Amino acid sequence: MELFIYAEPTRTSSLSQISRIANVVLLTLMTCAFFVIPHRAATAQTVHIPDxxxxxxxxxxxxxxxxxxxxxxxxxxxxxxxxxxxxxxxxxxxxxxxxxxxxxxxxxxxxxxxxxxxxxxxxxxxxxxxxxxxxxxxxxxxx
Structure with a gap:
């Protein structure tokens, strides 16, 4: 009788890598939203009055x-x-x-x-x- 043990090490590690990449992307987007976007919004709302x-x-x-x-x-x-x-x-x-x-x-x-x-x-x-x-x-x- 043969016993086969099936394991998916590549799938688990692939999911783990995807999860890490998603976390890095999310962290990058949050950093941009916190530092860059408010600055642009504030300057975009300023009215230039030359006189x-x-x-x-x-x-x-x-x-x-x-x-x-x-x-x-x-x-x-x-x-x-x-x-x-x-x-x-x-x-x-x-x-x-x-x-x-x-x-x-x-x-x-x-x-x-x-x-x-x-x-x-x-x-x-x-x-x-x-x-x-x-x-x-x-x-x-x-x-």
Whole structure:
């Protein structure tokens, strides 16, 4: 009588290797998620506002300190913004103020208002005495 003992050493060791590889991959992904992704998300949410006068006025309204960044969430929180006679030339960054309903930029030196073209909630826009502004065709001012 013959007795056969069947063992699967290669299968067990293969499963063990796969398990180890899976653990290494999982650990790598968790490390990336912990260190890399939050940094990218934080920098992606920061709004670049090149005009120092606009940036200063926004920080004042938003209650931001000198070294703090203005985020997309900060800009989205704005419902009304008044910055008359602040010597603002460039309004880049205001395109992130998606909930803005009232905007007062009178007596500034703005040349281009295209950053406002997608602000669909904007109801009141005051550009009185903005003398250098020649083209407002980018705005939909239909009722």
């Amino acid at each position: 120092r006068y606009l940036r200063s006025a926004l920080k004042s309204v938003l209650g931001k300190e000198a070294g703090e960044n203005i985020t997309q969430a900060d800009m989205a929180s704005l419902k009304s913004f008044d910055a008359p006679a602040f010597r603002i030339r460039d309004i880049s960054g205001l395109e992130f103020a998606i909930n803005l309903t009232n905007l007062n930029l009178e007596f500034n030196h703005i040349l281009d208002i295209s950053p406002l073209e997608n602000l669909t909630n904007l109801e009141v826009l005051d550009l009185d005495f903005v003398r250098r502004l020649s083209d407002i065709s980018s705005l939909d001012i239909s009722p």
